[in-house]
Amino acid sequence: MSPDLWSLIWDILQSKLFLELVFIPGIAFIALFTVIVVWAERKILARVMMRYGPLHVGKVAGILQTIADTLKLLFKEFIPPRRAHKAAYYLTPVFVASVPTLALTAIPFSKDWVVFPSDLGLLIAFAVFALSPLLAMITGWACNNRYTVIGSLRVIFQDVAAEIPLLLSALGVVMLSGSFNLVNIVESQRRLWFAFLQPLGALVFFIALIGEIERVPFDIPTAEQELVFGWKTEYGGILFGLLMFGEYITFAAGTLLFVTLYLGGYLGPSFLPPMAWILIKMGILVFLLILIRGAYPRLRIDQLLSIGWKWLIPLAILNVLVTMDLIYFYPWILGG
């Protein structure tokens, strides 16, 4: 090959976008996050239930169990249902796994480490979140199975009940920082994290986020005990693996968004780089969410709807009103 091509490849390898897309928050980060979090989830849940959890694969505490499971999924046959819409059946897992990664492009990992720096970063993240129920609905309909259809209907109910309070509570943060740009939002938390300025908003956002990323106690669309596996019932093999992968990417994006909005994002004492701080905060939040999965039972769909409509939305609106009053009467909290 000519030296020009080599230098071009070398330039690409050295460019920041390449590092961002490949390492963090790109492919390597997502894959490593999924592998570690699936293992940690199984291990922590096992410890909560006083079991051992994964033990044998890999030398230490079954750390390679997830990789073994992924290999198993790769070699498994998948059998599409006879009356399924074949194109949608095969294509949606790819989109379910790839669309949530777009939310990661808006998250700042340090002041100048954003894949897609934009003044509307928060809106991009929310727009990507809003796509997930659509994909779930297409999946459930394409499988042509009663469980998947019920599961996808539940996804729509749940996401309407969870997404409105999610947006409304994030509005308080936007009002305080005066920007939709996630870097600006993080930078305006230098004095005090927004979790302390807006405890109500943070709580509403946290609960709505659990509903949005469909985790226990709000994993109603994939309730294993009632619907077989919700809208993912008919999938097997690596297609199922892709669906689970997408679920964990959504998990990563949701926790990163909470950390960015309320826990000061990449801010922290300077003895560690900013990227380490956001990952540490994210790890603590992931641990808390796994612990919540071990502690609470699943709610019914009507209970979730009543929480979402009767409590979260009014509380989020109350939070917006309180923030307006704070900004009007005590403008010094804006840092001015």
Add this chain to the structure above:
Amino acid sequence: MSVVVRTLKPLCLAFTHMFRRVFTIKYPFQAPVIEDDYRGRIQFFPERCISCGICESVCPTAAIKLVEVKELEGFSEVKKFKKPQLDFGRCCFCNFCVDYCPSEALKSTWLVELAEYEKSKLTYTPYKLSKQPERPKLLPKPKLVKLEISKVRGAGHAPLKKERGKK
């Protein structure tokens, strides 16, 4: 306030459970605790048996069958009579035979590891049934081996640790 306490209590409980002793055991490598009066394999005491046949007629799965016992089979002091033969492939471990036996010649033991590679081996003759079950030896921890192919013996394996020592 009580709502907050009630909500956070299970979370704290789950967190403290993480540091408790593990309840489950690593079964093939660690002996399971099975009580002596567990409904496991049934043991037969030939010197007490009166060959009444109640066990045969009471068995719900027809696993027990009375068979003629030859003297050579180890019952030289017992008279020639029909004794129970038990097929553990059919047995449902209901212990009716133990309960109904008028002379208490049948007793259940703790032995539950009854798996065999051949179905015929599950049929226990009166002589085999009268043996006292032994506590099973624990499986050793699996050792890491590497594949070794020789032209003479075909595929085999060699311990991995020696190789490491050489390096």
